[in-house]
Amino acid sequence: MKVLKLMFKNAFRHKLRTSLTIVGIAIAVIAFSLLRTVVTVYNAGVDASSADRLITRHAVSFIFPLPYSYKDKIQQIDGVELATPLNWFQGVYIDKDQFFARLAVDPETVFKVYPEFILSKEELDNFKKERNSCVIGIDIAKQYNLKIGDIMTIDGDIYPGRWDFVVRGIYKPKDKTIDGTQMFFQYDYLNERLEAESPMRANEIGWFAIKIKDPNRSAEISAKVDKLFKNSSAETKTETERAFQQGFLSAVSAIITALNYLSFIIIGIILLVLANTMIMAARERTREYAVMKTLGFSAKHLVGLIMGESLVISVLGGGLGLLLSFPVVDGFGQAIPKGMFPIFYIEPITIILAVTAALSIGVISSIFPLIKALSTKIVDGFRFVG
Amino acid sequence: MAAIIKVKDINKSYQRDNFEVPVLNNISLDVEEGEFLALMGPSGSGKTTLLNLIAGIDKPDKGSILVADTDIAKLSESELAKWRSHNVGFVFQFYNLIPVLTAFENVELPLLLTNLSKKERREHVVAALTLVGLEDRMSHYPKQLSGGQEQRVAIARAIVTDPVIIVADEPTGDLDKKSADDILLLLERLNSEYKKTIVMVTHDPNAASKAHVQRHLDKGDLV
Ligand SMILES: Nc1ncnc2c1ncn2[C@@H]1O[C@H](COP(=O)(O)OP(=O)(O)OP(=O)(O)O)[C@@H](O)[C@H]1O
Ligand SMILES: [Mg+2]
Numbered sequence: 001m002k003v004l005k006l007m008f009k010n011a012f013r014h015k016l017r018t019s020l021t022i023v024g025i026a027i028a029v030i031a032f033s034l035l036r037t038v039v040t041v042y043n044a045g046v047d048a049s050s051a052d053r054l055i056t057r058h059a060v061s062f063i064f065p066l067p068y069s070y071k072d073k074i075q076q077i078d079g080v081e082l083a084t085p086l087n088w089f090q091g092v093y094i095d096k097d098q099f100f101a102r103l104a105v106d107p108e109t110v111f112k113v114y115p116e117f118i119l120s121k122e123e124l125d126n127f128k129k130e131r132n133s134c135v136i137g138i139d140i141a142k143q144y145n146l147k148i149g150d151i152m153t154i155d156g157d158i159y160p161g162r163w164d165f166v167v168r169g170i171y172k173p174k175d176k177t178i179d180g181t182q183m184f185f186q187y188d189y190l191n192e193r194l195e196a197e198s199p200m201r202a203n204e205i206g207w208f209a210i211k212i213k214d215p216n217r218s219a220e221i222s223a224k225v226d227k228l229f230k231n232s233s234a235e236t237k238t239e240t241e242r243a244f245q246q247g248f249l250s251a252v253s254a255i256i257t258a259l260n261y262l263s264f265i266i267i268g269i270i271l272l273v274l275a276n277t278m279i280m281a282a283r284e285r286t287r288e289y290a291v292m293k294t295l296g297f298s299a300k301h302l303v304g305l306i307m308g309e310s311l312v313i314s315v316l317g318g319g320l321g322l323l324l325s326f327p328v329v330d331g332f333g334q335a336i337p338k339g340m341f342p343i344f345y346i347e348p349i350t351i352i353l354a355v356t357a358a359l360s361i362g363v364i365s366s367i368f369p370l371i372k373a374l375s376t377k378i379v380d381g382f383r384f385v386g
Numbered sequence: 387m388a389a390i391i392k393v394k395d396i397n398k399s400y401q402r403d404n405f406e407v408p409v410l411n412n413i414s415l416d417v418e419e420g421e422f423l424a425l426m427g428p429s430g431s432g433k434t435t436l437l438n439l440i441a442g443i444d445k446p447d448k449g450s451i452l453v454a455d456t457d458i459a460k461l462s463e464s465e466l467a468k469w470r471s472h473n474v475g476f477v478f479q480f481y482n483l484i485p486v487l488t489a490f491e492n493v494e495l496p497l498l499l500t501n502l503s504k505k506e507r508r509e510h511v512v513a514a515l516t517l518v519g520l521e522d523r524m525s526h527y528p529k530q531l532s533g534g535q536e537q538r539v540a541i542a543r544a545i546v547t548d549p550v551i552i553v554a555d556e557p558t559g560d561l562d563k564k565s566a567d568d569i570l571l572l573l574e575r576l577n578s579e580y581k582k583t584i585v586m587v588t589h590d591p592n593a594a595s596k597a598h599v600q601r602h603l604d605k606g607d608l609v
Binding site for chain 2: 002003006009010013287288290291292293294295296297298377378379382
């Protein structure tokens with residue numbers, strides 16, 4: 001029999017109360033992990049966006065197109081390494097719930113500007129050769145069980161009609177933070193049909209991504225680009241990809257900030273739940289602590305006994321919660337439309353935070369009952385009537 | 387015979403709300419080694435307070451308390467805790483066993499503070515429980531025992547460290563006549579066979595009659 005054993009026995013003296021506390025902590029930890037995952041995944045998206053890449057779009061709004069011909073003019077600007085046009089295509093693949101980015105691109109330049117999408121030389125060459133070929137992310141390939149040579153049929157909405165693409169390449173994201181759920185096809189394939197069917201819309205693209213030589217010159221180069229098209233029929237707005245990403249998601253960003261705070265409020269709630277349990281437990285044991293002190297047990301022993309009990313509960317609750325967080329976060333990742341958060345997984349930092357939180361809560365919750373137990377004189381402990 | 391407990395001119399008062407309540411007034415008391423002393427007196431006369439002072443779980447405002455030549459009134463809290471674990475065995479009216487521990491574990495509790503090995507602890511615990519006649523109840527929890535049995539476990543816990551003195555605060559106060567007699571018989575045996583010095587607080591004249599000496603407290607004065 002050790003003091004340790006008494007600690008465990010104490011922790012489970014009120015089985016229902018302790019179980020409820022453990023479940024409460026577990027639920028809170030799951031909520032914490034889920035919220036933190038949303039926050040970190042969002043931030044990872046922003047962080048992954050490059051600082052040495054600029055985005056040039058229509059000055060009025062993202063939804064207005066720019067002339068394709070701007071490409072060569074931008075390319076001339078000093079400091080610009082490479083400009084590549086991109087155009088949002090959308091369309092319906094299988095059904096409306098299958099959400100992932102589908103973009104018309106320039107096969108010659110796109111993978112040079114986006115080196116984080118890794119494609120073999122052979123597949124890139126094939127992509128360039130065939131007019132209606134496309135490249136998809138590995139996650140899309142897995143999800144829809146697509147292989148090289150397969151046909152993807154997309155029902156156009158922004159660009160009406162039936163569009164058939166042959167998969168000629170499957171790219172791999174450079175690391176976990178990079179989106180593996182995009183689809184790229186040749187802009188020329190789109191443009192040819194537009195020239196034939198609706199010439200008004202031909203030779204226009206959504207935006208340019210510009211790779212610059214020196215990230216420190218981003219402001220200067222952005223200004224140069226916009227100056228170039230000043231007073232034209234389509235004025236531009238250029239900013240770093242990161243600023244673009246943040247601006248594009250600024251509404252989301254407010255919610256993310258709220259979620260961030262909320263995740264820490266949850267920690268506060270667990271603290272109260274456990275502290276309450278510990279205070280009740282220690283109060284009921286006032287006499288027992290007096291007995292132990294009478295027998296010669298010291299403050300050190302009581303600290304071990306009370307803090308230990310609190311830690312047993314918080315670690316069990318935290319561990320259970322963390323364990324369940326993985327399937328829950330996974331399930332949540334499945335439930336949200338693919339592409340909204342292309343990368344959804346529990347980051348190591350979330351695990352570290354949850355564990356640290358559980359441990360600190362265990363310690364903090366025991367402080368008040370500890371002070372009480374240590375400062376109660378033996379004679380008062382014996383006179384205590386619960 | 388020499389006095390093992392020498393209480394000299396002690397005063398004790400408690401603070402209640404904003405005024406002092408005097409409890410013990412200049413009490414002096416000697417207890418001989420091997421004595422069995424009964425402290426009697428009306429409720430609120432200060433019996434428990436005096437016993438707690440002798441046992442070192444409270445401190446007098448003034449005066450000295452020598453137990454086996456140590457002035458315990460001068461010891462610090464942690465010195466006192468250590469002193470208690472070596473010198474005093476406690477028996478309370480309401481047994482005060484730890485409910486989540488078995489009879490064996492309750493008796494073993496004070497031995498956890500010693501350097502004894504697990505095997506030695508076991509021998510001591512078994513001996514103590516055998517002495518109180520509960521060798522067949524070792525793995526029972528307090529709630530599986532009768533009041534008299536619980537008190538016997540408490541006595542086993544009090545003697546397992548082989549203390550110099552045993553203090554008992556109304557050890558039969560919560561028991562029926564039969565169980566009370568068993569407990570008193572046990573205390574008498576500890577006194578006569580094992581030569582333990584016992585200070586027992588009691589209301590019960592029958593219990594007091596088992597002691598060698600009876601002292602009466604009245605409103606904080608020994609009479
Ligand atoms: N820790 C304390 N704080 C405040 N007052 C106390 C404390 N302990 C005892 N008293 C007061 O001191 C007086 C004596 O108490 P004590 O417990 O010593 O009496 P007692 O003789 O043991 O009585 P009883 O026979 O009822 O047990 C009482 O008036 C009691 O209210
Ligand atoms: Mg009393």
